Amino acid sequence: MASIPESFENNNNNKNPISLDHIIPPDFKNILKLPTSHIWTPSPDDHHPLTNNSEPVPIVDLASPDALALTAKASEKWGIFHVTNHGIPVNLLSEVEVQTRKLFELPVSQKLLAVRSPEGLTGYGLARMSPYFPKQMWHEGFTIMGSADHHARQLWPHGHHITFCTVMDEYQKQLKALTERIIGLLFKSLGLTQDDVKWLKPKNGSITSQAVLQLNSYPVCPDPGHAMGLAPHTDTTLLTLLYQSNTSGLEVLDDSNGWVTVQPLPGALVVNIGDLMHIISNGRFKSVLHKAVVNQTHHRISLAYFYGPPMDAKVSPAMKLVDPDHPPLYRPVTWKGYLDAKKKDFYKALGSIKYDVNDKNECN
Ligand SMILES: O=C(O)CCC(=O)C(=O)O
Numbered sequence: 475m476a477s478i479p480e481s482f483e484n485n486n487n488n489k490n491p492i493s494l495d496h497i498i499p500p501d502f503k504n505i506l507k508l509p510t511s512h513i514w515t516p517s518p519d520d521h522h523p524l525t526n527n528s529e530p531v532p533i534v535d536l537a538s539p540d541a542l543a544l545t546a547k548a549s550e551k552w553g554i555f556h557v558t559n560h561g562i563p564v565n566l567l568s569e570v571e572v573q574t575r576k577l578f579e580l581p582v583s584q585k586l587l588a589v590r591s592p593e594g595l596t597g598y599g600l601a602r603m604s605p606y607f608p609k610q611m612w613h614e615g616f617t618i619m620g621s622a623d624h625h626a627r628q629l630w631p632h633g634h635h636i637t638f639c640t641v642m643d644e645y646q647k648q649l650k651a652l653t654e655r656i657i658g659l660l661f662k663s664l665g666l667t668q669d670d671v672k673w674l675k676p677k678n679g680s681i682t683s684q685a686v687l688q689l690n691s692y693p694v695c696p697d698p699g700h701a702m703g704l705a706p707h708t709d710t711t712l713l714t715l716l717y718q719s720n721t722s723g724l725e726v727l728d729d730s731n732g733w734v735t736v737q738p739l740p741g742a743l744v745v746n747i748g749d750l751m752h753i754i755s756n757g758r759f760k761s762v763l764h765k766a767v768v769n770q771t772h773h774r775i776s777l778a779y780f781y782g783p784p785m786d787a788k789v790s791p792a793m794k795l796v797d798p799d800h801p802p803l804y805r806p807v808t809w810k811g812y813l814d815a816k817k818k819d820f821y822k823a824l825g826s827i828k829y830d831v832n833d834k835n836e837c838n
Pocket residue numbers: 688690704709716718723724764765766775776778
């Protein structure tokens with residue numbers, strides 16, 4: 475089975491190696507005027523986000539007896555929601571934030587010691603979606619898969635890597651359990667049992683999921699109105715769990731209200747339905763377009779925990795959700811295949827696996 479590092483590789487069989495311009499972040503602290511390379515022309519739907527008069531993004535209290543129904547409703551209407559009473563200790567959240575800030579506050583020369591390789595997935599660098607856009611984002615990231623030890627030693631050769639890795643290991647362990655719990659709720663709300671989605675598990679049973687922890691940093695920006703933190707995208711995952719600390723910046727595109735700010739809720743985590751969950755739910759759960767904006771006063775950080783099935787497991791609309799009135803919307807696809815589709819045409823990946831009305835429908 476392909477492992478995540480192979481499958482996420484940028485090499486495209488070395489036909490299109492990613493240029494270093496799309497990997498190496500600039501020294502944001504020393505940029506006093508937004509360079510042309512970072513100026514984004516506003517698009518028609520880039521109007522000011524509605525923070526006051528639009529309906530707020532829902533909050534699901536996981537300890538509530540209504541958690542199941544609320545999760546389903548929020549996933550159908552929004553594709554994104556806050557969770558409270560999630561069981562991740564507040565001091566662990568504060569600690570991951572401290573460690574993340576420590577990393578991004580290192581001098582650029584030191585951060586570059588842990589830069590992601592052109593073929594690689596993990597380490598320090600610009601957003602992996604950078605090559606798909608003509609302009610640069612006001613963003614730097616650090617990607618972890620499993621242990622961060624290798625790159626953390628490059629950042630901190632004199633010992634701090636141990637604390638950093640201990641905190642990130644614990645966070646990943648707890649987030650994995652929470653993500654699986656929320657996925658269980660989502661499946662249950664769709665009427666699916668473990669058996670209905672057993673094809674999500676690999677045949678040899680050795681690896682049951684794949685996950686990536688992405689630390690995002692949005693430095694203070696001299697001209698936030700013309701800059702972009704993270705360009706609009708949907709997540710390629712089953713589910714993403716985001717911790718956005720206390721600085722706002724995350725916005726989601728609401729069909730009727732345009733861009734809506736997901737205001738940080740102290741101690742809460744944000745759950746974001748990914749494209750693969752949208753496919754399994756046969757379009758019932760929304761995979762929402764979201765982006766991150768930047769600001770002039772606060773260095774914003776966020777941590778995104780991306781969770782998906784084994785790379786080679788076939789993902790398709792669940793059979794139970796398909797009937798003559800609800801034909802399958804998408805063709806079966808592996809996560810690996812879907813990532814390749816996204817590499818080919820970033821915004822058209824879902825469309826590329828959508829059944830044509832004339833197709834003979836089949837599903838798992
Ligand atoms: O920083 C944020 O609020 C959003 C991050 C995000 O969407 C991502 O990492 O995929």
